[in-house]
Amino acid sequence: MAGEPMFPRIALIGLGLIGSSIAWAAKRGGLVGHVAGSARSAETLAKAVELGFCDSVHDDPAEAVAGADLVILCVPVGAMENIAKSIAPALKPGAIVSDVGSVKQAVIAAVAPHLPAGVEFIPAHPIAGTEHSGPESGFAELFEGKWFILTPIPGASEAATAKLRAFLEAMGANVDEMTPEHHDLVLAVTSHAPHLIAYTMVGVADHMRRVTSTEVIKYSAAGFRDFTRIAASDPTMWRDVFLNNKDATLEILGRFTEELFALQKAIRAGDGDTLFDYFTHTRAIRRGIIEAGQDTAAPDFGRRPSKPGE
C-alpha cells in the first residue's frame, strides 16, 4: 500500500475473533509490516497460518512481542495478568501495549504493574463483535463504523495515544476516550447486564420441563432467538467479564430487577396505562440507535426479504 506502514511490526496475543479481525484490517489497510501472532493452542496457531493473517506465529507470547512496535492483548480478561508478566521482559523500549478487554479497571490493575518503564500502555475496548469466536471468525470489516474506546491512564503519552488512535481509525473505527471507571459503568449497561439477562432467559427456557426444547427452538422467532444469539457468545470471555466488572454489573442488575418487579406489578394489577407508556418510551430509544448509524433499520435486522417492488 501507499508508503510506510504505521507500525513496522505488531504482535497480537490471542487470535480469536478480535485478534484475527485486527490482523485482517491492519493488513488490508497496509497499516503494518510484520504481524506476529501468539495463541495458547497449537490448533489456533495452525489456523492462523492456514488462513494467512499472521506472518509468524509463536507458542511463547514473549517471542511474539520481541521487536514489536505495537502489542495488542486479545485474550480473555482473566488471562491478561499472566500474559503481561510473560511478555514484560521481552518488550521493546518505546513499544505501545494495548488490549481489547471488555472491562478496563480490572485489566489496568492486572497489566500495568508488570510493564517496564518506557513502554506505553493504552487500554482499549472495541465495541464490535459477533456471537462467533475463534481464529476463523475474524474479518477485516469488523470495526468499520464501530466505536473503539480508549481509557488512558494518568501519565499516558499523548503521542502514543494519538498514534494508536490513528491506527484504529485507519481500520475504520470511531475512537472515543473516557475514564476506565466510566467505561465499566457504561458497558455494564449496554453489554454486561444484557448478556447476563440473555444467558438467564435462555437457561430458563431450557429448564422448563412443561415446554419441550423442540418447542423452544421451533417458536424462537417470537423474540427468544435474539436472546439466544447473545447467549451464544464465548463462555470464557463472559465468565471473565462478570468476575471482573462485578460491582457495575451487579448495580445494573439490581436496577433491572427493581424495574422488572414494577412492571410485573403492573401486569398483576391490570395496569395497562403504565405498560403502554413504558413500551412507547422504549420504542423511541430504538429510533435513536438507528439514527446514530449503530444498527440497521431493516425489519428484523434484515433477516427478511423486503416487500415486492421495493
Add this chain to the structure above:
Amino acid sequence: MAGEPMFPRIALIGLGLIGSSIAWAAKRGGLVGHVAGSARSAETLAKAVELGFCDSVHDDPAEAVAGADLVILCVPVGAMENIAKSIAPALKPGAIVSDVGSVKQAVIAAVAPHLPAGVEFIPAHPIAGTEHSGPESGFAELFEGKWFILTPIPGASEAATAKLRAFLEAMGANVDEMTPEHHDLVLAVTSHAPHLIAYTMVGVADHMRRVTSTEVIKYSAAGFRDFTRIAASDPTMWRDVFLNNKDATLEILGRFTEELFALQKAIRAGDGDTLFDYFTHTRAIRRGIIEAGQDTAAPDFGRRPSKPGE
C-alpha cells in the same frame, strides 16, 4: 393464477403488519378472490388502498365481513371482544373465523361466546413478525418457513380446520396444532417474557443518570441494541399480550428472577465455574435454533459483511 381461489372472499379486520402481510401473501399466491379490509383509522384504510393490498376497505367491520368465506381478526388482543360483537350479526353462515392474537385462551374467551352457530371459529397465531408495525410494514414473504399455530377448540370442524391449514401452508407457513393452554405457556417462554425483559432493560438504560443516552446509543452494538429491537415492538399489542397472558408470563418471570439471582450470587462469590458451565450450555441451544432453520447462522444476524474471499 391457477384455477379457483381457495376463498372467493376474505375479510381482514385490522390492517397492520400481520393483516397487510396476509393480504400480500394471499394475493401473491392467488389464494383469494376479493380482499375486504377494515381498520379503525381512516389513515390506515387510505394507506391500504394506496398500497393496493385490499380490494375494498370499510370503516365498519360488519360491512367488511358480509359475504366473506374467511374472516381473520388481526387486531390487538384487547380489541378482539368488541370486534367479535360487531361482526357477529353480519357473518355468513359457514364462514371460517380466525385470528392472529399472540394469546389464545383470552382470545377464545373474548370471541367464541359472541359468534353465531354455523360459523367455524379456529384460533390461530403466526410466529412471525418484525419490530415494525402499520399497514406499510407488511410483505408477502413474512410467513415463509415460519410457524402458524392453530389452537382448535372442542367441537371444531375438521374440514374447516383443514381448509384454514391449507390456506396458511399456501402462504408458506408451517402449521402446528396445540391446546390454547399449552400455546400460552410456550409463548410466555419464547416471546412474552423475553419481550418484557427487553423492554425493562431498555428502560433501565434510559433511566441511568450517570450514563448518558448518547452513550447508550453509541455503544449499543455491545449487545443492548438487540434488546432495543425487541423493545421497539408495538406498545398496544404488547400491553394487551401481558394483560391477557398474565399467569403464564408471571410464572416465567418468576423463574427468570430466581435464575438471575442464582447467577448474580455466582458473580458476587466469584464462582467462575458456575458461570462458565451455564454459558456453555446456553450456547448449544443457539445451535439447535440454527439447525432447525429458525434463524440465520450468519454472524450478528448477517448485519456484517463476510470475510474477503468468502
